[in-house]
Amino acid sequence: MICLKNIVKTYNKGKSNAYEALHGISMEIKDGEMTAVIGTSGAGKSTLLHILACIDGYDSGEYTIDGEEVGRISEKQMAQVRNEKIGMVMQDFALVDGFTALDNVLIPLDFAGGKQRLRKKERREKALKMLDMVGMKEFAGKPVNNLSGGQKQRVAIARAIANDPSIILADEPTGALDSATTEEIMKVFRDLNEQGRTIVIVTHDPAVAEQCGRVIRIEDGRIVE
Ligand SMILES: Nc1ncnc2c1ncn2[C@@H]1O[C@H](COP(=O)(O)OP(=O)(O)OP(=O)(O)O)[C@@H](O)[C@H]1O
Ligand SMILES: [Mg+2]
Secondary structure, three states, rough: EEEEEEEEEEEEEOOOOOOEEEEEEEEOOOOOOOOEEEEEOOHHHHHHHHHHHOOOOOEEEEEEOOOOOHOOOHHHHHHHHHHHHEEEEOOOOOOOOOEEEHHHHHHHHOOOHHOOOOOOOHHHHHHHEEEHHOHHHOOOOOEHHOOOOHHHHHHHHHOOOOOOOOOOEEEEEOOOHHHHHHHHHHEEEEEEHOOOOEEEEEEHHHHHHOOOOEEEEEEEEEOOO
């Protein structure tokens, strides 16, 4: 369960160019929900997603995942939460050019510490399994810069799910795709949701929002719907 209470986020806090992007966001997302976040450009969608992903902090309010307050834990613990519970799909894929699809999916597996860390051979098998899940196994050895937009998006999803996160966050995952490819990518998200994972998708596309069980609209840093 994800719970936000009155989250306020200011960029450049204390400086002359300070800008309050979120004015007090409260919401709850239950385990296994598939939620779309919509709203006009600049409304604060990515800001919200970055806070949910523990990539960025907030000024005030309370953010808890499974009852644990994120704002009260150390950087190191936050990195651990991010690695264990959260998979993030960035809008621009954020894949490493020149690396193959397989090597990109191996990154979070190589990075995982502690109990989660697998042996080298197991990491490779796991990465291939993830690529298989998104229909990209046959492209495992191909450098990602030679892949199409939809194929890159799939690799980005495979990388996001490599450590079996219970929460998957995606920022405009279909923003650069045609409608047929969008439908294929949405099928991947629906399948992941059916496996019981919690999914939050930021989107401009009504066809994407329609496929989510719940839609949250943000305008000017506030939830309006
Ligand atoms: N690093 C930053 N420094 C200062 N202001 C920022 C920063 N990032 C975002 N903002 C501002 O915060 C507001 C919300 O930005 P955000 O990126 O969350 O919008 P968004 O809803 O994701 O928009 P889009 O649909 O265009 O991606 C915008 O007015 C933006 O200019
Ligand atoms: Mg954005």
